[in-house]
Amino acid sequence: MAQRTTGPYRPQDQHEVSEMLRKLEDNKGKGNGKGGFSVKTHSFDVAGSDIKVNSWRMGEWDYKKPNLPTYSRGLFTAKKRGGQREIVIRGYDKFFNHGEVRETEWPNVERDTRGPYELSVKENGCIIFISGLEDGTLLVCSKHSTGGRSDTDVSHAQAGEKWVDRQLAAIGKTRHQLASKLREMNATAVAELCDDSFEEHVLEYTPETAGLYLHGINLNLPEFTTYPHHLVDEFAEEYGFRKTMYIMKDTIQEVKTFLDGIAETGAYAGRDTEGFVIRCQSKANTGELHDWFFKYKFDEPYLMYRQWRECTKSFIAGRQPKIKKHKKITEAYLDFARRKLHEDPKLAKAYQANHGIIKLRDEFLAYRGQKGSDIIRQEVEEGEVSHSDMTKNVVLVPVATIGCGKTTVALALRQLFGWGHVQNDNITVKKSKPLAFANACCKELNGHPAMIADRNNHQKRERDQLITDGTRIVPNAHIICLHYVHERSEYENIRAATRERVLTRGDNHQTIQAGSKDQKEIIEIMEGFMHRFQAVDSESPPDDGFDAVIDLDPCADSRENLETVVNHLYTEFPKLFANQEKPSEADMDAAIHAAMNNYSVDIKHEINGRNNNQQRNSTNGQQSNAKQKERKVDYFAVQVPPSRITTVLDAMIRDAPPETAQMYNTLKQQRRLQTDFHVTLVHRAMSGQQGKPAELWNELSDRHAKAAAPTPERPYPLPEPKLGMCRVRLERLVWDGRVMAFVVRLAPFEEGGEQFGTVNETAHITVGTADPSIKPVESNALLKRWLLEGSGESGIMEVAVRGYVCLEGTVRGVLQKH
Numbered sequence: 001m002a003q004r005t006t007g008p009y010r011p012q013d014q015h016e017v018s019e020m021l022r023k024l025e026d027n028k029g030k031g032n033g034k035g036g037f038s039v040k041t042h043s044f045d046v047a048g049s050d051i052k053v054n055s056w057r058m059g060e061w062d063y064k065k066p067n068l069p070t071y072s073r074g075l076f077t078a079k080k081r082g083g084q085r086e087i088v089i090r091g092y093d094k095f096f097n098h099g100e101v102r103e104t105e106w107p108n109v110e111r112d113t114r115g116p117y118e119l120s121v122k123e124n125g126c127i128i129f130i131s132g133l134e135d136g137t138l139l140v141c142s143k144h145s146t147g148g149r150s151d152t153d154v155s156h157a158q159a160g161e162k163w164v165d166r167q168l169a170a171i172g173k174t175r176h177q178l179a180s181k182l183r184e185m186n187a188t189a190v191a192e193l194c195d196d197s198f199e200e201h202v203l204e205y206t207p208e209t210a211g212l213y214l215h216g217i218n219l220n221l222p223e224f225t226t227y228p229h230h231l232v233d234e235f236a237e238e239y240g241f242r243k244t245m246y247i248m249k250d251t252i253q254e255v256k257t258f259l260d261g262i263a264e265t266g267a268y269a270g271r272d273t274e275g276f277v278i279r280c281q282s283k284a285n286t287g288e289l290h291d292w293f294f295k296y297k298f299d300e301p302y303l304m305y306r307q308w309r310e311c312t313k314s315f316i317a318g319r320q321p322k323i324k325k326h327k328k329i330t331e332a333y334l335d336f337a338r339r340k341l342h343e344d345p346k347l348a349k350a351y352q353a354n355h356g357i358i359k360l361r362d363e364f365l366a367y368r369g370q371k372g373s374d375i376i377r378q379e380v381e382e383g384e385v386s387h388s389d390m391t392k393n394v395v396l397v398p399v400a401t402i403g404c405g406k407t408t409v410a411l412a413l414r415q416l417f418g419w420g421h422v423q424n425d426n427i428t429v430k431k432s433k434p435l436a437f438a439n440a441c442c443k444e445l446n447g448h449p450a451m452i453a454d455r456n457n458h459q460k461r462e463r464d465q466l467i468t469d470g471t472r473i474v475p476n477a478h479i480i481c482l483h484y485v486h487e488r489s490e491y492e493n494i495r496a497a498t499r500e501r502v503l504t505r506g507d508n509h510q511t512i513q514a515g516s517k518d519q520k521e522i523i524e525i526m527e528g529f530m531h532r533f534q535a536v537d538s539e540s541p542p543d544d545g546f547d548a549v550i551d552l553d554p555c556a557d558s559r560e561n562l563e564t565v566v567n568h569l570y571t572e573f574p575k576l577f578a579n580q581e582k583p584s585e586a587d588m589d590a591a592i593h594a595a596m597n598n599y600s601v602d603i604k605h606e607i608n609g610r611n612n613n614q615q616r617n618s619t620n621g622q623q624s625n626a627k628q629k630e631r632k633v634d635y636f637a638v639q640v641p642p643s644r645i646t647t648v649l650d651a652m653i654r655d656a657p658p659e660t661a662q663m664y665n666t667l668k669q670q671r672r673l674q675t676d677f678h679v680t681l682v683h684r685a686m687s688g689q690q691g692k693p694a695e696l697w698n699e700l701s702d703r704h705a706k707a708a709a710p711t712p713e714r715p716y717p718l719p720e721p722k723l724g725m726c727r728v729r730l731e732r733l734v735w736d737g738r739v740m741a742f743v744v745r746l747a748p749f750e751e752g753g754e755q756f757g758t759v760n761e762t763a764h765i766t767v768g769t770a771d772p773s774i775k776p777v778e779s780n781a782l783l784k785r786w787l788l789e790g791s792g793e794s795g796i797m798e799v800a801v802r803g804y805v806c807l808e809g810t811v812r813g814v815l816q817k818h
Contacts, residue, residue, distance in 0.1 A: 007231050010219060011186055014084055020222040021077065021085055023069035024056055029493070037062040038493060038555070044146045049137040053078045053088055055144045059490075061553040061564070063094035064101060066285070070222045074127065074143050080134055087220040089129045089141050090188045095277070095293035098259075099571040102563075102585065103284040104294045110252050114289065117255050118229045118279040120246035121268065122295065123213045124203035125194035128160035131187070131220070132179030139179075140164055159198045160191070163212045167240035178239055187227075190216035191241060196358065203272055204358045214241035215277075226291050229279065245269065259296045264380075266298040267373040274302060299572075301372030308333050308364075309357055310544065316341065316348045322544050329375055336364045391575045393477045394450035395441060395470060396565075397546070399457045399536055400484040401529040403498025405558040409482070410452040411595035412562045416583050418718050420444030420451030434462070438469035445474060449576060458533045464542035471545070481546040482565060483536045484554040491530065497555040498526065548572060559592045578713035586639040586810040587722065593676040594720075594815075631719075631815040636700045637678035638746065638756060638809035640728050640765065645677045645742075648730060648805055649767065660799060663735050667768035674776065677765050679728060679744055679809065681758045684816075693759045704813040724811040725749040726756045730801045733767070734786050737795070740767040741779040749808070756811055762787065 027039045042055045056075045063071055074091025098104050103112070129141045139146065142156035149155040168174060182189060191212040194205040214236040217227040227235075229246050236243045249255045255278060262268050262276075275297035282292035304326045311321035311334055323330045337360060341348050350356045365371060370378075396413070398406040407423070414421045422440045429436045437455065444451035453470075457463050463481075470477050486494060502522060536543045543549070550568045552561045563585075570582050583591070653661045667673050682700065686693035700723065707721035727747040734741055742765040748755050762783040766776040782796070791798040 007185065007187075007217070007227050008219060008225050009186065010221060010225070012086055012220060016222055017077075017085060017087060020069040037065055037068060038490065042145070046133065046137060046139060047147060049133060049135055051078050051133050051135060051137065053139065053141075053146065055141075055146075057144050059553065060094075060551070061556055061560070064096075064560070064564075071224065072222075074129055074141070076129075076139070076141060076146070078133065086134075087222070088133060088139060089131050090218045090220045091127070091129060091143070091190065092216060092218065092226070092293060093224040095295060097571065098294060098296050100567050102567075103282070105582070106252075106256060108284065109282075109294070112284040113252060113280045113282045113292065115250050115252065115280060117249045117252065118246050119249060119255065119258070119276045120215055120229060120244050120279065121273050122275045122277055122297070123192040123194055123215065123244060124201045124274050125192040125205070125213070126156050126199065128156070128191045128193045128212060130160075130164065130178070130182065130189040130191065132181070132183035134183075136176050136179055136183075138164070138175040154198065156193065156199075159195065160193050160212065163193065163195070167212065171240045173239060181239075185217070186220050188218050188220060189214060189235070189239075189241075190218060192244075200354050200357050203274060204362065209242075211242045213244050215244040224291050226279075263296075263298050264377070266300050266302065266376065267371070272301065272372055274298060300376045304329070304372065304375070305361060308337075308361060312337050312351060312357075312360070314544075316352060319541065322541075324547055326375075326379065329379070332368075333361075333364050336367060390478050390573050391578070392449040393445050393474055394573070394576060395445070395477055395479045396450065396452045396482055397457055397463065397466060397479055398452070398454065398482045398484065399463065400482075400554065401456060401458055401486065401494075401498065401533055402526050403502040404484040404552075404554040405501065405561060406456070406482070406484065407454055408558040408592065408595045409552075409562050409565060410454045412558065412588070412591035413452060413565065415591040415594045415719055416566070416587060417450070417577070417580070418448070420448035422451065422453060424453075424455030434465045435469055438466055438473065441466075442470060442473040442477070445477070449578070456529065458529060460534050460542055463536075463545075467542050467545040478547045479545065480569075481536055481538075481543070481549040482552055483549050484552045484561075486530070486533050486535060486554065490555070494554050495526075495530070499523065502526065558595070559588060562588055562592060578711070580718075581722065584722075584725075584808065584810050585641040585643070586808070587812075589642050589676060590639050590720065590810075590812070590814070597675065598815075633684065633701065633704060633813035634816040635683040636681045636697075636704075636723075636811070636813050638681065638726055638728060638811050639676065639678045639814075640807045640809045642675070642677050644807050645765070645767075646673075648801065649733075652733060652799060652801065656799070660797065663737070663740055663770075663797070664767075666770070667740060672770060673768040674766055677767070678814075679746065679758060679763055679765055680760060681756060681811070686759060696757070696759055700813065720812050720815060722810055722812055724754055724756065726754070726809050726811060728765075728807045728809040730765075730805045730807070732798050732800050734783060734791070734796060734798045735767075736782060736797070737770060738774050739769050739776070739778045739782050741765060741782060742767060742801075743783065746809075747806075 024039050024041070027037055028041060029038065038059050040057050044053050044055065046053060053076045056077065058068070062068070063073065071093040072091050073094040074089060075087070076089035077085055078088045079085050096104050098106065098109070102108060127143055129139075129143075131139050133139050140157055140161040142160065145155065146157045147155070148158055164178070165175070168178060191214045193212055194201075195210040196205050197207070197210070214232055217232055217235060219225040233243050235241070247258075249258060259276060262273075266272055275295055277293055277295050279291075279293050281289040283289050284292065307324065307326060307330060311323065311330060314321040315334065315338065321334060340360060340363070341351075347356055347360070351360070368375075396410075398404075398410070400406045410421050413419055420441075422437065422444055424437050427433055427437050427440060437453070441451060441453045453466060455462070457466065467479055470479060503519065536546070536549055538544055538546060538549050548568075550565055552564055566583060566588065569576060649664060653664045682693055682696045684697075687697040688694065703723050704721065707723060708718045710717055726749050729745040729747060730742050731745055732743040734743055744763050744765055746756055746758070746763055760780055762780075764779055764783055766779045769776060769778065785794065786796050786798070789796065
């Protein structure tokens with residue numbers, strides 16, 4: 001991207017645009033959470049034109065899903081005079097913070113991207129899109145709308161339009177000239193509206209620095225193609241935009257060193273900055289180089305500034321300000337702010353309307369004779385603990401309704417990190433149950449750095465009780481919210497997703513026994529929770545007591561939500577993990593598999609549909625505090641990502657003849673595919689055999705014991721620690737009428753690395769069995785017969801895996817279910 005000397009150009013392909021729109025339209029209002037996505041669309045009139053434009057948007061979490069028709073965040077289309085539809089506004093592909101998703105983790109960035117790298121300073125305003133319509137009209141949009149709005153006097157799009165007119169007038173150019181130029185380029189200009197007289201953010205823009213900062217020019221195509229920064233600057237000069245600051249780096253190592261250095265203070269070139277956008281090319285997900293962005297946001301001093309803002313608003317509203325960190329300096333700031341508010345009563349009203357926030361902050365900094373970066377540096381020197389330094393006393397609090405998957409995610413987190421976990425329904429006291437729940441949660445922190453407080457917490461009073469009691473018992477507790485977002489517009493999708501989960505899991509739930517209750521009664525109970533759900537508002541009590549809020553999608557599967565939680569925690573609270581390596585995709589797949597297959601309910605409560613206060617408990621012969629029998633390692637294996645296996649299988653079978661596809665399609669339709677995929681190295685049943693089986697079992701058992709044992713940095717054991725990594729090459733798919741398996745080859749993860757081996761005659765991954773009575777171990781007999789007799793007349797079939805398909809595998813011991 002950055003190597004071009006002329007701007008990229010490609011006209012719109014009618015078939016590509018039509019196919020993109022067809023897929024978007026097919027998913028309007030949908031959201032099944034299993035690879036599907038939800039699309040919203042709105043139509044807008046354009047002032048001075050008879051052309052209508054349509055805005056298309058997906059949920060924030062949808063952009064993390066594979067195979068979307070486009071990843072554009074900000075997309076508008078229109079009909080041309082001939083009836084064909086075209087893209088008229090094209091924003092950036094949704095891009096993520098470093099470490100937020102798998103593709104932006106530093107090892108993957110180092111592997112998949114190439115330089116040169118453009119690092120542009122992230123301006124702090126609101127995004128504005130500009131393009132030209134077929135009739136010569138200039139189209140100016142905010143992220144998802146254009147023109148006026150009924151809920152505000154001046155919309156973002158209108159404010160952006162005023163700035164366009166102002167800058168064009170200053171250089172003697174017209175709207176028509178700008179529209180025609182962008183139309184000729186088949187492009188959208190992307191700018192940041194920074195104007196404190198319209199809307200204040202965190203960084204200050206004086207009248208002298210306010211305006212539209214041009215930071216991108218994108219081609220109006222379904223796929224992302226964008227201009228290099230030096231050509232963006234040339235366009236900015238020609239049409240009166242302000243230019244954004246950027247620097248160039250040749251290698252990703254230079255990029256990381258530079259950004260880590262700036263992150264210590266959050267300042268660059270003498271001014272505070274929110275972060276950088278890194279523009280380069282990547283082969284992530286596609287295997288081919290394409291334009292790609294990621295961002296590196298700085299936590300400080302912006303979190304401190306936001307805390308000052310919220311504390312000031314709380315004080316003005318007569319509420320007790322909640323100081324989560326930066327305690328000493330925030331108390332000094334509030335003393336200063338109180339005096340200023342007392343001196344000028346009009347200041348409070350303006351402040352509540354988001355005006356004067358930056359002025360008051362800057363007056364305090366001037367009074368102190370410090371910059372925000374100076375304060376952060378001083379706090380570090382004095383040893384004040386920041387967000388990222390948290391190592392213990394972390395409580396994860398779900399906010400959800402029945403069927404969102406909160407317990408599955410909680411169990412998976414426990415599986416990955418050995419954290420504490422308390423389920424509300426295991427608290428059997430009759431009096432003061434909320435306090436008993438809080439006590440049990442805090443008790444878990446005695447032996448674990450973090451724990452999950454597993455109840456719905458769907459009402460503010462529940463959150464208020466847990467935050468109040470929890471911080472009273474453990475004053476330095478850090479409480480993080482796992483917010484399963486319930487937007488009213490998505491209620492039908494949420495109902496569909498949660499009901500499917502609840503009605504298919506039978507009686508394996510503590511309060512909803514779907515296998516024995518009437519469906520109508522179950523749905524009535526679930527509707528009650530949906531009706532009472534109160535969304536998290538982190539800027540007002542009690543939710544302003546959360547140290548962080550992680551938004552999750554109740555329609556997404558638990559594996560996706562688990563990855564969101566893990567990525568957020570590793571990015572924001574890295575020291576919580578005591579140098580434990582971030583779980584791989586295979587690690588998280590295995591944790592979800594364990595959560596869904598190894599969990600059984602000890603205590604059941606019956607909730608009646610019309611009287612939620614009437615409950616009946618049954619303990620299945622166990623006490624709530626009974627210690628579970630210690631689980632031993634069942635087998636050692638190389639685990640591979642299930643999503644990669646199913647993708648390969650689907651590709652192999654898609655165009656295969658019916659006789660080839662029959663077995664796989666049958667396994668799929670009858671749900672007989674394995675829920676996790678692995679190469680067995682050695683099984684407990686083989687541990688007593690002489691020679692290689694016993695030697696391998698003993699060797700891996702010793703490694704497991706050492707890796708699982710507590711350490712000074714991690715004073716708790718890990719249930720299924722990672723023992724190593726290796727490569728797994730898929731070579732052939734072999735099956736008969738009973739079982740299907742991949743023949744694989746194991747190789748070191750990197751050159752000169754460890755070579756793992758299996759005691760089985762043929763290394764393989766069992767894909768599925770035709771019947772529950774057929775055990776996966778039968779793959780060994782199938783492959784032995786295949787080696788002796790081959791395929792064809794033997795009743796065995798095989799297909800070679802095309803190309804070189806090599807997966808990353810994680811070696812670990814898998815525990816017995818119970």
